[in-house]
Amino acid sequence: MRAAPVLIALLLSVYPFAGSASETPLERGTYLVRAIVACGNCHTPQGPDGPVAGQELAGQLVIDFPEFTAYAPNITSDPVSGIGNWTDEQIIAAIREGIRPDGTIIGPPMPIDLYRGMSDEDVRAIVAYLRTVAPVRNEVPKSVYRIPLPPSWGPPVGTVATPSREDKVAYGAYLAGPLGHCVECHSTFVNGVPDTKGHLGAGGNRFEGPWGISVSANITPHADGIGHYSDADLRTIFKTGARPDGTPIMPPMGTAYYRNMTDADIDALIAYLRSLPPLPSPAGD
Structure with missing residues (x-):
């Protein structure tokens, strides 16, 4: 081994x-x-x-x-x-x-x-x-x-096909959801779980760890979120783990992993994020 x-x-x-x-x-x-x-x-x-x-x-x-x-x-x-x-x-x-x-x-x-x-x-x-x-x-x-868990998460999963890479937004949604679960950390938590219906991508969740305390960013196209970033800026974030101004992205953002993504996957992910409804960050964030 x-x-x-x-x-x-x-x-x-x-x-x-x-x-x-x-x-x-x-x-x-x-x-x-x-x-x-x-x-x-x-x-x-x-x-x-x-x-x-x-x-x-x-x-x-x-x-x-x-x-x-x-x-x-x-x-x-x-x-x-x-x-x-x-x-x-x-x-x-x-x-x-x-x-x-x-x-x-x-x-x-x-x-x-x-x-x-x-x-x-x-x-x-x-x-x-x-x-x-x-x-x-x-x-x-x-x-x-300290909250009840459901008896199951749904019926048995049947056959699931891989989305076509030709549709960048659809494939980006697959990357951000079933694969990368970006929308889990970046959708505002309600009772400890992400609200992907009312606060999809709005962020504002606090995470504590060896790095200190970090807050998940708003990744919607709103001005509070990625609206002020260019596609090139977002590629820089994924590839370097730092914002365009050089400030590092804190854990639990998996920057050490995301920098290994292909350019095509990063572009599809960006296309999906651009398609999200623009939402303001939670009050107090």
């Missing part, structure tokens, strides 16, 4: 432009996890200087809200503390339906409502990548919810 990081680095260097018809599931999964999906942004332990070396996807405390204290579980291939004994179908059910193999429900901030729209092709590609991650023995506490 020690060869896995070397293999992944090789894949990233040989296949920097994801999305070609010839890419394998592992190549696609490597790109997704290391770029827009950014699983490690929650599931890899973070220190003041970023991800903890040798702990990729080993789990950590993610959020401590009044409504819940959530821990991202260990999703390495460790058979005791991770998902090493789970089947591919069980992993897919956990990602898209929020159901563990024992039948219990996965709660927020895992964005199951969004992941239900992840395509069959992409969710299987992510599983292919997870199978290459070195096992790490790390027992993570169970999340504690």
Whole structure:
């Protein structure tokens, strides 16, 4: 298993432009996890200087809200503390339906409502990548919810196709929703969950961590949001993790991952953000 990081680095260097018809599931999964999906942004332990070396996807405390204290579980291939004994179908059910193999429900901030729209092709590609991650023995506490969880997140997910890249706005919506779940952090929280109907993209959510306190930005085309940024400005943010004036974007924004996105994916994401209804930032933000 020690060869896995070397293999992944090789894949990233040989296949920097994801999305070609010839890419394998592992190549696609490597790109997704290391770029827009950014699983490690929650599931890899973070220190003041970023991800903890040798702990990729080993789990950590993610959020401590009044409504819940959530821990991202260990999703390495460790058979005791991770998902090493789970089947591919069980992993897919956990990602898209929020159901563990024992039948219990996965709660927020895992964005199951969004992941239900992840395509069959992409969710299987992510599983292919997870199978290459070195096992790490790390027992993570169970999340504690002070709000009721639903009995399920919906009926079983059927067949889901990958949207065409020809429609930039539609594919950008797929990147911002089922894949990157940008709209989860950037839609104003109501009772601890994102309001993607009334406050889609309006931001204003506070996150505490080793970096201090950050507030999710308004990513709608409103003047409070990205209305004053050019497309080139937004590309700079994704590629460098800093605003055009040089100020860094704070965690939990997954800048270390988003800079690995292809130019085509970034352009599709920008096209989608431009299409959102312009909303003001929440009062007091």
